[in-house]
Amino acid sequence: MFQQIIALLIILFxxxxxxxxxxxxxxxxxxxxxxxxxxxxxxxxxxxxxxIDILVAGLGFSATGIDVLLYLSVAALFYLIFRLRLKLExxxxxxxxxxxxxxxxx
Amino acid sequence: MxxxxxxxxxxxxxxxxDKIKRTIRDVKKIIKNxxxxxxxxxxxxxxxxxxxxxxxxxxxxxxxxxxxxQTGNKFAYDxxxxxxxxxxxxxxxxxxxxxxxxxxxxxxxCDVSLGSRFICGAPKMPWTKKYILFPIARLVNYVLLGxxxxxxxxxxRALNRKAMESIMIEQDGSAHCSEILYKSNINRLRIxxxxxxxxxxxxxxxxxxxxxxxxxxxxxxKDLLLAKIMQ
Numbered sequence: 001m002f003q004q005i006i007a008l009l010i011i012l013f014x015x016x017x018x019x020x021x022x023x024x025x026x027x028x029x030x031x032x033x034x035x036x037x038x039x040x041x042x043x044x045x046x047x048x049x050x051x052i053d054i055l056v057a058g059l060g061f062s063a064t065g066i067d068v069l070l071y072l073s074v075a076a077l078f079y080l081i082f083r084l085r086l087k088l089e090x091x092x093x094x095x096x097x098x099x100x101x102x103x104x105x106x
Numbered sequence: 107m108x109x110x111x112x113x114x115x116x117x118x119x120x121x122x123x124d125k126i127k128r129t130i131r132d133v134k135k136i137i138k139n140x141x142x143x144x145x146x147x148x149x150x151x152x153x154x155x156x157x158x159x160x161x162x163x164x165x166x167x168x169x170x171x172x173x174x175x176q177t178g179n180k181f182a183y184d185x186x187x188x189x190x191x192x193x194x195x196x197x198x199x200x201x202x203x204x205x206x207x208x209x210x211x212x213x214x215x216c217d218v219s220l221g222s223r224f225i226c227g228a229p230k231m232p233w234t235k236k237y238i239l240f241p242i243a244r245l246v247n248y249v250l251l252g253x254x255x256x257x258x259x260x261x262x263r264a265l266n267r268k269a270m271e272s273i274m275i276e277q278d279g280s281a282h283c284s285e286i287l288y289k290s291n292i293n294r295l296r297i298x299x300x301x302x303x304x305x306x307x308x309x310x311x312x313x314x315x316x317x318x319x320x321x322x323x324x325x326x327x328k329d330l331l332l333a334k335i336m337q
Contacts, residue, residue, distance in 0.1 A: 089332055096169045096278050100177045103143065103163040
């Protein structure tokens with residue numbers, strides 16, 4: 001129970017920060033809603049963690065609900081890093097194009 | 107051999123202040139149109155190349171050998187080149203072998219002429235390249251790109267106008283060698299290998315590192331895999 005309260009307080013901190021960033025127009029509307037839904041879902045998971053334990057056990061996992069969520073988040077992080085790598089590669093190519101145009105035009 | 111005025115020699119260079127003048131002087135005896143691309147050197151490469159009177163283009167930041175070659179290709183193509191020769195600035199290639207490289211191209215026997223270190227038997231080269239780097243490179247070229255050639259990483263090549271038009275080099279680093287082979291293949295360009303000699307120096311490429319950006323065997327494999335995913 002105590003751990004759940006701490007986790008919810010952390011989420012609250014991120015939510016306040018998110019609203020503050022939106023107010024100062026530091027995040028776009030789409031980004032704002034993405035993170036709002038994300039933190040809302042995380043809060044739901046924390047509140048209903050016991051039910052998730054039962055669900056996970058029912059699915060045949062030997063680990064607890066929080067462990068399975070941790071595995072899933074590592075997989076999600078790997079995917080996001082991969083997406084970031086692709087985006088960086090595209091930016092890299094755009095930089096080369098700009099450098100080339102400058103070289104040829106000078 | 108009469109080297110046509112519409113043939114350009116493209117020399118990408120990165121921190122080659124000690125060798126660039128000599129390389130240009132050697133190439134000048136064979137080809138009149140020389141385009142040096144200073145790839146963001148931090149030394150006096152640009153100045154030294156300029157002093158020779160050839161065309162020098164400058165990348166404001168270092169982008170890699172492949173990027174510099176594409177800049178040269180673009181410049182040559184836009185200026186009506188009928189063919190372009192790619193030549194290293196570090197003095198590893200022999201300028202007197204350019205006519206032999208161009209011969210099949212000018213005789214319309216091929217669209218891309220590649221210098222190969224392996225046609226005339228086993229060349230003298232570092233054992234790591236001979237027994238590790240090149241066998242891996244041949245395997246990668248075959249598996250990822252479906253290409254079988256004696257020299258998987260030759261930087262000494264000539265392209266006719268059709269090839270210059272079809273091949274847009276997108277690999278900024280050393281993976282451009284494999285990319286050129288791949289694009290030649292998918293564009294159904296005729297490839298021919300001709301014998302060449304290479305004088306190895308201390309700055310050569312190894313499995314893990316090389317001079318300049320995006321060099322080294324591992325980096326090449328990473329770049330090729332990423333390009334395959336991005337397709």
